[in-house]
Amino acid sequence: xxxxxxxxxxxxxxxxxxTIQKADEVVWVRARVHTSRAKGKQCxxxxxxxxxxxxxxxxxGDHASKQMVKFAANINKESIxxxxxxxxxxxxxxxxxxxxxxxxxxxxxxVISLAEPRLPLQLDDAVxxxxxxxxxxxxxxxxxTRLDNRVIDLRTSTSQAVFRLQSGICHLFRETLINKxxxxxxxxxxxSAASEGGANVFTVSYFKNNAYLAQSPQxxxxxxxxxxxxxxFCIGPVFRAEDSNTHRHLTEFxxxxxxxxxxxxxxxxxxxxxxxxVQIFKGLQERFQTEIQxxxxxFPCEPFKFLEPTLRLEYCEAxxxxxxxxxxxxxxxxxxxxxxxxxxxxxxxxxxTDFYILDKYPLAVRxxxxxxxxxxxxxxxxxxxxxxxxxxxxxxxxxxxxxLLTERALHHGIDLEKIKAYIDSFRFGAPPHAGGGIGLERVxxxxxxxxxxxxxxxxxxxxxxxxx
Amino acid sequence: xxxxxxxxxxxxxxxxxxTIQKADEVVWVRARVHTSRAKGKQCxxxxxxxxxxxxxxxxxGDHASKQMVKFAANINKESIxxxxxxxxxxxxxxxxxxxxxxxxxxxxxxVISLAEPRLPLQLDDAVxxxxxxxxxxxxxxxxxTRLDNRVIDLRTSTSQAVFRLQSGICHLFRETLINKxxxxxxxxxxxSAASEGGANVFTVSYFKNNAYLAQSPQxxxxxxxxxxxxxxFCIGPVFRAEDSNTHRHLTEFxxxxxxxxxxxxxxxxxxxxxxxxVQIFKGLQERFQTEIQxxxxxFPCEPFKFLEPTLRLEYCEAxxxxxxxxxxxxxxxxxxxxxxxxxxxxxxxxxxTDFYILDKYPLAVRxxxxxxxxxxxxxxxxxxxxxxxxxxxxxxxxxxxxxLLTERALHHGIDLEKIKAYIDSFRFGAPPHAGGGIGLERVxxxxxxxxxxxxxxxxxxxxxxxxx
Numbered sequence: 001x002x003x004x005x006x007x008x009x010x011x012x013x014x015x016x017x018x019t020i021q022k023a024d025e026v027v028w029v030r031a032r033v034h035t036s037r038a039k040g041k042q043c044x045x046x047x048x049x050x051x052x053x054x055x056x057x058x059x060x061g062d063h064a065s066k067q068m069v070k071f072a073a074n075i076n077k078e079s080i081x082x083x084x085x086x087x088x089x090x091x092x093x094x095x096x097x098x099x100x101x102x103x104x105x106x107x108x109x110x111v112i113s114l115a116e117p118r119l120p121l122q123l124d125d126a127v128x129x130x131x132x133x134x135x136x137x138x139x140x141x142x143x144x145t146r147l148d149n150r151v152i153d154l155r156t157s158t159s160q161a162v163f164r165l166q167s168g169i170c171h172l173f174r175e176t177l178i179n180k181x182x183x184x185x186x187x188x189x190x191x192s193a194a195s196e197g198g199a200n201v202f203t204v205s206y207f208k209n210n211a212y213l214a215q216s217p218q219x220x221x222x223x224x225x226x227x228x229x230x231x232x233f234c235i236g237p238v239f240r241a242e243d244s245n246t247h248r249h250l251t252e253f254x255x256x257x258x259x260x261x262x263x264x265x266x267x268x269x270x271x272x273x274x275x276x277x278v279q280i281f282k283g284l285q286e287r288f289q290t291e292i293q294x295x296x297x298x299f300p301c302e303p304f305k306f307l308e309p310t311l312r313l314e315y316c317e318a319x320x321x322x323x324x325x326x327x328x329x330x331x332x333x334x335x336x337x338x339x340x341x342x343x344x345x346x347x348x349x350x351x352x353t354d355f356y357i358l359d360k361y362p363l364a365v366r367x368x369x370x371x372x373x374x375x376x377x378x379x380x381x382x383x384x385x386x387x388x389x390x391x392x393x394x395x396x397x398x399x400x401x402x403x404l405l406t407e408r409a410l411h412h413g414i415d416l417e418k419i420k421a422y423i424d425s426f427r428f429g430a431p432p433h434a435g436g437g438i439g440l441e442r443v444x445x446x447x448x449x450x451x452x453x454x455x456x457x458x459x460x461x462x463x464x465x466x467x468x
Numbered sequence: 469x470x471x472x473x474x475x476x477x478x479x480x481x482x483x484x485x486x487t488i489q490k491a492d493e494v495v496w497v498r499a500r501v502h503t504s505r506a507k508g509k510q511c512x513x514x515x516x517x518x519x520x521x522x523x524x525x526x527x528x529g530d531h532a533s534k535q536m537v538k539f540a541a542n543i544n545k546e547s548i549x550x551x552x553x554x555x556x557x558x559x560x561x562x563x564x565x566x567x568x569x570x571x572x573x574x575x576x577x578x579v580i581s582l583a584e585p586r587l588p589l590q591l592d593d594a595v596x597x598x599x600x601x602x603x604x605x606x607x608x609x610x611x612x613t614r615l616d617n618r619v620i621d622l623r624t625s626t627s628q629a630v631f632r633l634q635s636g637i638c639h640l641f642r643e644t645l646i647n648k649x650x651x652x653x654x655x656x657x658x659x660s661a662a663s664e665g666g667a668n669v670f671t672v673s674y675f676k677n678n679a680y681l682a683q684s685p686q687x688x689x690x691x692x693x694x695x696x697x698x699x700x701f702c703i704g705p706v707f708r709a710e711d712s713n714t715h716r717h718l719t720e721f722x723x724x725x726x727x728x729x730x731x732x733x734x735x736x737x738x739x740x741x742x743x744x745x746v747q748i749f750k751g752l753q754e755r756f757q758t759e760i761q762x763x764x765x766x767f768p769c770e771p772f773k774f775l776e777p778t779l780r781l782e783y784c785e786a787x788x789x790x791x792x793x794x795x796x797x798x799x800x801x802x803x804x805x806x807x808x809x810x811x812x813x814x815x816x817x818x819x820x821t822d823f824y825i826l827d828k829y830p831l832a833v834r835x836x837x838x839x840x841x842x843x844x845x846x847x848x849x850x851x852x853x854x855x856x857x858x859x860x861x862x863x864x865x866x867x868x869x870x871x872l873l874t875e876r877a878l879h880h881g882i883d884l885e886k887i888k889a890y891i892d893s894f895r896f897g898a899p900p901h902a903g904g905g906i907g908l909e910r911v912x913x914x915x916x917x918x919x920x921x922x923x924x925x926x927x928x929x930x931x932x933x934x935x936x
Contacts, residue, residue, distance in 0.1 A: 001868075001869050001872070001900075002732060002900040003839055003840070003841075003842040003849070003865075003900075004732070004733040004734045004735070004839070004841075004842070004849050004865055004900075005842050005843070006732065006733070007732055007733045007735070008732055010731075010732070012731055030731065030899075032696070032897055049696075050696050050697075050698070078896045078897045079897045080897045080898070080899055112899070112900070113868060113869070113894075113897045113898050113899060113900075114897070115895070115896040115897040116895045116896060119896060150691070150695070151691050151694045151695045151893045151896065152695070152896055153695075154691075154692070154695030154696070154697075155695050155696045159695075160696065160697075163651065163653070163697070164651055166654075167651045167652040167653070170652050171642070171646060171652065174639070174642070178639060183631065183632055183635045184635040184638050184639065185631070185635070185926060186634075186705075186722045186908070186925075186926060187926070187927065188705075188720055188927045188929055189657070189705045189707075189720060190670075190681075190707070190719070190720050190929055190934065191934070192934035192935045202658075202672050202673060202674065203672070203673045204670050204671070204672050204673075204681065205670060205671045205672075206670065206719075206934065207709070207711065207931055209934075211934055213658075213672065220926070220927060223618070223619050223622075223927075223936065224622070224926070226619045227618070227619045227620070227621075227622035227623050227627075228500070228517075228518050228622070228623045228628065229622075229628075229631070230518070235703075236704060236705065237654075237656075237657045237704065237705070239657075239658070241675070243675065251658070251674075252656055252657060252658050254654045263478075263480055263498065264470060264472070264474065264475055264476055264478070265472040265474070265475045266472045267472070267475070371471060371472070372471070373471075373472075374471040374472070374473050375473070381471070381472050397471075397472055400469075400581060401469050401581070404469070421935055421936045425619045425936070426581075427583070427584045428546045428583040428584060428587060428619065428620055429500055429546045429547045429548045429581045429582070429583040430548070430581050431498075431548055431580070431581065432469075432470040432471075432472075432580070432581075440654070457654075458653060458654060458655070458688070458692070459655065459656045459688060459691075460656075461656055461658055463675055466658065466659070466660040466674065466677075466679055467660045467889055468691065468889040468893070
């Protein structure tokens with residue numbers, strides 16, 4: 001066991017650097033035993049390091065005894081080993097490894113951390129495409145087994161790629177916004193009042209009182225706008241106590257939130273948000289092509305398409321498209337999930353884009369703080385954004401006038417006492433502003449064409465799952 | 469009220485861009501009325517935009533009527549106005565404004581958002597240094613008034629600077645780690661079991677059961693290491709249900725967390741973390757000099773000093789220094805807050821640094837998952853880092869062997885059933901690893917030499933404060 005006894009000079013070479021440039025060099029490598037196969041006086045190991053792997057050969061001879069071959073063959077899969085070996089060019093490419101041109105001729109092998117002999121799931125099963133599993137009658141791994149054994153499931157090339165790309169989404173989001181002059185803020189998650197009417201909120205015991213978990217950072221983002229920060233963003237957990245067991249709902253997810261003061265029209269903000277999304281899509285396609293292709297191997301999917309500038313449709317246009325396709329909907333009805341999906345298909349067909357904005361939602365289906373459209377009292381200055389036919393962002397111009405805000409809260413039957421601090425924030429001069437909140441896991445899921453948001457949350461939380 | 473009725477072509481000029489280069493131009497500016505002073509047929513306004521301000525003059529003449537001067541003079545402070553005016557060079561510098569060489573001769577003025585006439589606090593009082601307030605008998609603003617009216621308090625030049633710098637800390641932290649090959653992860657905040665013995669944890673009602681708020685992302689960071697991500701970081705809220713009412717405790721704060729697999733010695737990780745801190749300090753001193761000086765005006769303080777590489781002291785050396793200074797302490801006693809402070813002074817005197825690492829803490833004062841020192845069973849492979857004599861980071865090599873981990877948990881009297889999932893994470897091969905968690909608000913506070921962590925949390929939470 002490595003307990004930091006010493007600091008040896010030994011250099012560990014990365015598996016991805018084992019190429020013909022290193023042929024005939026003696027190297028040390030630390031990696032997992034992905035598979036092992038004994039064959040007479042030889043043992044073939046596949047050594048894995050993240051998404052890279054290399055073949056290693058332990059053969060009875062000058063450097064290895066019979067005992068050593070036996071020892072190597074008996075190391076449990078997923079154990080971590082330190083191996084000293086010579087890099088040798090191979091005559092025939094090794095198709096099953098990422099390092100196809102070389103193998104490692106092992107001289108020494110030490111177990112750094114031994115895995116237990118029985119794995120709760122096999123990594124090869126966990127990356128097998130569903131279709132292949134069905135056709136060939138080979139095992140795949142169901143979602144609960146994956147999630148119950150997440151530490152192993154996250155080791156697959158698919159999971160490594162998904163979460164590296166997700167890290168990239170956060171990075172691109174911030175990079176874009178910081179370049180646009182935004183300031184990052186940190187907003188509290190424990191709040192004193194359930195702000196939006198009190199539904200779907202988790203209660204926390206707070207010393208001798210009760211408190212709540214924030215359903216969004218929106219009120220705090222808005223306070224920052226009233227406090228002259230002008231353009232702010234934050235990335236953090238948001239909590240929804242909804243008993244929804246669907247492919248796209250979690251009780252805790254990561255919100256990418258934006259709020260921004262504007263000069264004359266909320267489209268200034270809407271366009272900044274849409275451009276931020278476009279910069280994320282471009283950045284992912286430029287910097288994460290390997291990850292996209294890795295995920296595609298298991299979950300085949302069309303490349304994500306988008307337009308520049310982003311397509312904007314008004315709600316009434318969308319209604320017309322849906323009605324033409326046979327859907328019956330009232331002017332002030334909200335979109336159901338199937339109708340969202342259908343609309344996504346219709347938009348893709350007509351405009352060839354997987355990303356678009358739906359603007360001017362009916363006022364009736366939006367929260368009380370949404371600014372009404374001054375030209376049509378049934379409409380509002382609000383928008384959603386969609387990826388592959390599913391909503392990933394909801395946003396709006398917010399009411400910045402305390403009197404109108406009070407009227408709208410009363411209209412929605414909200415207890416004014418509970419939102420007093422919020423309304424008071426607008427009493428000392430508030431610039432017009434708009435913003436929106438993006439669900440990180442949904443963006444990852446839909447960009448990659450995956451089908452369940454639990455695939456893009458490392459440790460998902462839903463009404464039935466709180467572990468690991 | 470701006471309700472997005474139209475999209476005028478008008479360009480709004482930033483206050484900081486009002487310089488002699490723009491002399492004699494007609495410009496539009498949107499800003500807050502910081503002060504106004506009527507004087508016969510003239511009204512002088514100071515218009516403020518974030519930390520910048522400019523003098524504006526409304527005078528009866530070609531462009532302004534008597535009524536307009538009166539109207540301007542009556543606009544409540546902190547209201548937001550749109551002003552059209554001519555930029556005019558002034559003969560004598562305007563010492564009270566950031567834009568000292570020009571003033572604005574107002575031709576039109578519109579109120580965009582009217583502030584109420586009585587402000588709960590005056591911005592000029594809120595930026596006055598304590599000493600000046602005391603000497604000259606002028607008002608300053610106490611902390612509760614500030615926090616109760618945070619939206620206004622955050623508008624001061626000091627607050628703007630503090631939180632812009634804090635945004636910079638997060639940015640530099642991530643920039644450094646992403647350059648070092650780290651992956652950003654998102655860890656759940658709602659957890660099923662209070663992992664570290666159950667003290668100081670907030671309880672959440674989770675549908676029909678109870679859940680808890682995570683006191684740190686550590687267990688999840690470690691699972692990511694076991695899942696081959698190798699180097700991970702996250703920024704997110706952490707929750708401590710401690711009834712501590714001190715200058716440096718919050719019940720919710722932002723953790724900057726790092727976890728990393730290492731090859732042979734945990735110092736590999738400790739040095740990466742220390743270097744990350746150094747990159748943050750350097751970046752702040754390079755990019756945020758204006759903000760540092762702005763805060764210094766109100767809260768005078770010596771510039772932050774650090775060494776490269778970072779000074780590392782062992783716990784026993786620190787004990788010797790304290791004992792030499794007259795402190796009585798046993799070998800396995802933890803540092804009290806006053807002794808931490810004293811040690812900070814001694815280290816500053818001897819080594820001229822405000823930042824150092826204290827390594828090799830007594831095993832007895834560290835959590836159960838801390839790796840014991842193989843050469844001294846009373847010591848551990850753990851470290852804290854200090855800024856100006858206060859702890860900002862706690863870290864260690866973690867035990868990656870399930871058997872030793874089980875033994876240590878039993879030794880600490882921890883219910884194994886409750887940490888089963890945690891221990892099980894190490895059963896399928898776990899690399900040696902170490903990490904640490906940094907308190908963001910403390911770093912901001914101590915870098916700037918402030919005296920209360922509530923100054924560096926936008927909306928602080930403590931046992932007595934849950935609002936706004």
